[in-house]
Structures are given as structure tokens and as C-alpha cells.
Amino acid sequence: MVGMLQTAYDGGNAADSLHHAVIGHRSAPLGSWNLPRDRCLSCELIGCFPGSLFPRREVIAGCCRHVWDMLSNGCRLRLALRPCCTLPPGWRLLTVTTLPVQSRKPAVRPWWEEKNYEDGVKWKFLEHRGPYFAPGYEPLPDDVRFLYDGEPMKLSLEAEEVATFYGKMLDHEYTTKEIFQKNFFTDWKTQMSKEEKKTIKQLYKCDFSEIHKYFYDKNEARKALPKEEKQKLKEETNKIQEEYGYCTLDGHREKIGNFKIEPPGLFRGRGDHPKMGMLKLRIRPEDVIINCSKDAKIPEPPPGHKWKEVRFDNAVTWLASWTENIQGSIKYIMLNPSSKLKGEKDWQKYETARRLKSVVTQIRSQYRLDWKSREMKKRQRAVALYFIDKLALRAGNEKEEGETADTVGCCSLRVEHIQLYPEMDGQHYVVEFDFLGKDSIRYYNKVPVEKEVFKNLKRFMENKNPDDDLFDRLNTSNLNKHLQDLMDGLTAKVFRTYNASITLQDQLKALTNEEDNVAAKILSYNRANRAVALLCNHQRALPKTFEKSMQNLQAKIDAKELQVKEAKKELKKAKADHKAKNLDRTKKEMEKKKKQRERLEEQLMKLKLQATDKEENKQVALGTSKLNYLDPRITVAWCKKYGVPIEKIYNKTQREKFAWAIDMTNEDFEF
């Protein structure tokens, strides 16, 4: 794979530039060479401090754009200087060509190492303060009572704490569910003293209402606090954020994503979760593993406590971890998406998706052939891949029964999840999908498919029960193995990323109108975004206040229309007045009215666009695709091309997360 990257570069010292590209205060030799595995080339090239992957624009104008493309490990590069007619005199073009990658994969990628850079600056180094623990349990005041069978009962501290978890949730739907109640009660009993266990036999005889009221009032009181008090509380959280919320990586201060340990509580599984209501235990320092550099200052555990373990594993990216007691899975403390480490991975993800673009036609014709394969396994794989590609379905790992809610993805689809219709609404070979996907979100879709697919599905379903696997010879593991053979780094989820991003790009091309004003362009963007969200099934329930707020908006539009009418009338009057008197004053008046009319009309237009957008968006959630599936460079390029300020599309957090893309993309970026 050879990519051509170009950077404008002021040749500076002519003699030097024959052999070296001197940028900033460092130089790189011309010619071909390997990119060192553990060094960040971009820094040397542009002369910002070691380890920074977000080179500052001001270091040297115009040269930051492509450095990201040079960063893959083991990548081979060629640097050369050429004159270029589009540059000012004296400038040369620094061309950077990526040559075919030699070793495909480095064994284990170290995220940091103990190293001193030439000038004594420490980098590749991880140091942090450790996690922030949830505050301990504060017993209820004596006047807040728990009643059993109508009788007040003072609970032991342990039992009381768990009771408050339930009491707090009393107005939540969860507490009406039988499984939730059952799980809660079972786990609550484990925290009770012998006597309590003897007394408390039935959940329905428990009265948590005073506890509920206590916490409700407490919450209200907090909301009603005077301004200064609120400010004080805020400052305290800021202090905690300052102390625990950042770490040092590669000599840079990086924001941590979730530096707080999850507090104890009742497990809130989604959908029909068999474990909902179970007690999520309090995590102590003795449960926590710390990960940092060997020569970093090891974080202090809270007084009187010890860490479970301190390790120095630079092949992983987490800072701390613990095992959670509901599913027995590990929870991690990791960096914020704005960090260099996460940003680089994000960028890699989209680069993989872009590589798929160049082979996807080939892959598609391959799976079409495989529909006719003699091997059943191959056929199933080919049909599943077709769904993953066409419908952007998730891979669908198998799940342990009874441990989680019953949800499926592509490979785990069961016979009961699809219906075949040889003909429906004038279309042939329609497949109706109806199943619960991730987070128990329903996927419902009627899709006309190719005849071969239809025939295959029919065969896969023969002699099977509704709860049998549709693709009985297939799982995600062997599907992904196959995909890996088709393209390095290809897995099922890459199709989702690829199809989402390419859809955005195509839709933007189709929908954007150069002459439109900014508001209309944003509507076009949202429409393109919406097409992706629809593809990925990112639905949302109709917001509760939707009807009301829609009415409000309509009322505003009506009012504005009236204003416009009024303004028009006034303008007419002013015009007539000016015609009659022809004075400076009347002229000014007329122009003022004219401006006013224009302003109002623009406002009206904006409101109308807003209404359209809102209406079309009522059942669709745009956030997930924007954050996880759409290559931000497409958006940045679009914004630049059509003069839409990036702030109109990405809010502050999003701009931080996509800093890498904002920095390196120009308007002709193609996904």
C-alpha cells in the first residue's frame, strides 16, 4: 500500500535540505527508512516535544496534517523534497510516501516504557493517583424508620445500607419486577444479622417509604441550596477531579475517563435480565489492582488499606481494575477519549475501515459465490456476512444462558427471529427480522433479499425448532477467522464502521447544497447522520415531551410569521413615506425596516428548519453513530468545504475526542 502524503515545507537552509528535511528544530534524513517501533516519528518531524501525538498547529504551519498517517508501527517511509508550483517561492514540498508494511504485526505493543529521552525528559511513562473510592455508608438518622409488618425495626448497619439501596429506587419501575424483588431479597438476607433474618421473611411486608422520603427530601434540599453552597460543592468535586482525574503518560498530563470506583448498589440489568436487583458489593482497595510504571510513584491506598496488587504491565492501557461480583467480569479505569492513546486507536479503527473500502467489492462477489458452495458451513458464513454487510448487524457472540438477557446478533440468530415471505407488498423474497439486539433494543426490519439468500435461509430453517440456531455451523470466532484471511485486521464490526462512514460520506455528497445557508447545511448533515443511525438501528423512544415541545415550536413559527407580515407592512409604509418625503430620516427608517424584515425572515427560516429536523429525528438517536461509527475526518472535511463551523456539529467533548481529526484533515479528505 503506497500512500502519497504531502506537506508544504520551507526549505530553509539549502545545503541542509539536500539531505535532511528540517522542520522545527529537528531533522529527518531524506530517503527510505523504517519507522522505529517505539518512537513517535511525528514529533521528530515537526519538532514538538517527545510523545505528543497532537502536534500543535503553531509549531510549524501546515505540516501537522498528515503526521498521523505515518505512525503505524513498523511502517516504511520515504521522505523527499520537491519544488512545487503552488507554493510560494523558496518553499519546497516535503513528500512522505508510505511504503508497504514489512512486518504485519508487532508482537505486543507497549503503551509505555521506562525511558529517558535524550534531553533527560521522561517519556513512555505512566503515573497516577489511583482510583477515587465511593464515600463510606452514612447511617440513617434515628427518626427515619424501617417498618416490618407495620412495626418499626432498627436494622444492623449492613442490612440498613442495602435497604437504602432499595428504598432509593422505590419510584423506579425496577422495584415492581418480580425478578428484581426476588434477587434483591435473596441478597439482602445475606447482609442481615441472625435475628433480622428470623424476623424479615417477606419482602411485601417491608416498608421502605420513610427511607425513600428521606433520600428524596435530601435530594430536594441539595437542589435548593443557595448559590454559594452549590459553588462550594462544585469546587470540591473540581478538587477531586484535579487530584484523581489525571495521569501522566509519555510526559503528558492526560485526562482519565472514569477515575471513580463504582459505588455499591443494586444491579440494574437491561431488558429481561435474570440478575437484576442483585447486590453489587462495595469495592475496597484490597479488591483493586493498580497498574503503572515501575519507576513511577506508586499511588497510596487509603489509610489502613492495601492494594490487592500493583503491577507494571505496559501491554495494557488500564490504570486500575477490579472484579465485579454480579457477572464476575473485570472493570477498568482507563483514559478519556480525548487522550492520545485512545485517539490513536480510534484513528486506527477508521484506517482499518478505509482499507476495507478497497477490498469490499471483491469480498462481496466472493460471498455471492459462496452462497452456492457445496459446504453448508461456507453457505451459512456467506449469508451471515451478507446480513452483516447489508444490514450492519452486530457479530452476535454466543452468551451463557441464564446469566444475561436473551439478546442476539447475526451469528446467534435463531429460527424464530426471521420470517420468510416469497412475496410481500409487491416485492420478492422478503425476510422479516424481529429480534432483540444489544441492550434489548428491538430490531425490526423487512428486507427484500436475493433469491439465493432466500433459498439458503429456507434450507437453514428446515427441520428446526423455533429456538434452534439459524446458522448452526457458524459462530463469530470462525467468521472472524475467515474475515482475517480476507483482509488483515478485518472483523465483523469493521463492516459496521465501514458502512456507517461510507453512508455518511455518500449522503453528505447527495444532500448538501452549496448555495444553502449554514442552518440548511446543518439540516443536511443531520439527515445524513440520520441515515446512518437508521442503518445501525440506533433508535430511541419518542421523548416524553415531544408533542408538547413540537407544539411550542409551531406556536413560535406562527408568531414569527405574524411578525414577518407585520415587518413587511411596516416596510411598505416606510417606503411610501420615503417616496413622499424623500428625507434622510425617512431613508434611514426605510433601510432599518428592510433590515428588520430580512432578519425576521431568516429567523423564521431557521425555526422552520428546526421543526423539520425535530420531526424527522423524533425516533432516532444520532449520538452513538457520531461518536463511534463515523470517521470524524469526513465531518471535518465537509465542514471546511462548506464553511460550516465545526462547533455546529461537534460539541466541546466531541471536539476533544476528535482533536486528531480536526488537526489533520483538509477539505478534500476522502474516506
Add this chain to the structure above:
DNA sequence: ACGATGACTTGTGGAAATACGG
């Protein structure tokens, strides 16, 4: 081959912050 485990990404709901209209 296969199941368990570990690490990491993706997804939703609700709280907190902010914008907005009166």
C-alpha cells in the same frame, strides 16, 4: 476445537449543566 478470560469498544439512561423564554 473450544470454553474461559481479559481488554477494549459501544450503547443507553439519567443526572447535571446550560440555554431559553417569560
Add this chain to the structure above:
DNA sequence: CCGTATTTCCACAAGTCATCGT
């Protein structure tokens, strides 16, 4: 300035996928 609507942020659950031991 206040109360409400909307947006943003955060917590944490639920996926994907690679690797490892048997």
C-alpha cells in the same frame, strides 16, 4: 432572574474480539 426545556456529561451495562490453557 426564575423555571423549564434541551443538551451534555457520566455511570455503567453490554457488546466484540483476541488469546490462552486444555
